[in-house]
Amino acid sequence: MSRKAVFLDRDGVINVDHAYVHKIEDFQFIEGVFEACQYFCEQGYLIVIVTNQSGIGRGYYTEQQFHQLSTWMCQEFKRHDVVISQVYFCPHHPKQALPEYLADCTCRKPQPGMLNQAIAEFDIDVAQSVMVGDKISDIQAARAAGVNTAILVESGQVFDRKTMELADFVCSSLKNVPNIMSSIL
Numbered sequence: 001m002s003r004k005a006v007f008l009d010r011d012g013v014i015n016v017d018h019a020y021v022h023k024i025e026d027f028q029f030i031e032g033v034f035e036a037c038q039y040f041c042e043q044g045y046l047i048v049i050v051t052n053q054s055g056i057g058r059g060y061y062t063e064q065q066f067h068q069l070s071t072w073m074c075q076e077f078k079r080h081d082v083v084i085s086q087v088y089f090c091p092h093h094p095k096q097a098l099p100e101y102l103a104d105c106t107c108r109k110p111q112p113g114m115l116n117q118a119i120a121e122f123d124i125d126v127a128q129s130v131m132v133g134d135k136i137s138d139i140q141a142a143r144a145a146g147v148n149t150a151i152l153v154e155s156g157q158v159f160d161r162k163t164m165e166l167a168d169f170v171c172s173s174l175k176n177v178p179n180i181m182s183s184i185l
Helices: 033-043 063-079 113-122 136-145 161-166 174-184
Strands: 003-010 044-051 087-089 132-133 149-153 169-171
Touching: 003 169, 033 044, 033 174, 044 113, 044 136, 063 087, 113 136, 132 136, 132 169, 132 174, 136 149, 149 161, 149 174, 169 174
Parallel strands: 003 044, 003 132, 044 087, 132 149, 149 169
Antiparallel strands: none
16 A cells, blocks of 8 residues: 655755754754654654755765764654654765766756655655655656655745746745645645
8 A cells, every 4th residue: 555755855944954964963953843744744644855965975974974964863853753764865966076976866856766766665655745845956856756746945045936836835944834735635
């Protein structure tokens, strides 16, 4: 039986995007994240994180540092009664990366690779699923993977009209997403 999921970008959606965040002391959860994710869980959604992490490819931090931060982040969610089903990440960059990470891959958003991997691994029904991101590449990845609903969070950014029109909904932050979802469920 297929399950529904909420796909979340990380930087700018779950935490404040301070550029290449890779240390616990620099990780700042955005207000309302835990409550929003509790709502998703109560509604029966799996929570899956899909995040581009070109900082690894650029040599700013290692995959090990990323995994340590991800483990800590997931533990923080668990302390708030939220289970993160999986964290998928893309360390690649097509132009600015160390040789082993220099790739125009299918996992880096706007490509749908990370979402497709989660869809296959968790038997996710894209027609019932939602992607929440803070960049046009998040919305494009959702569209390419066939995810039904794509929500753009501003996280203090200003988007042009064309970008906003690509999303099904636009709101200020993840804490507003449960209100949107309750109106469409």
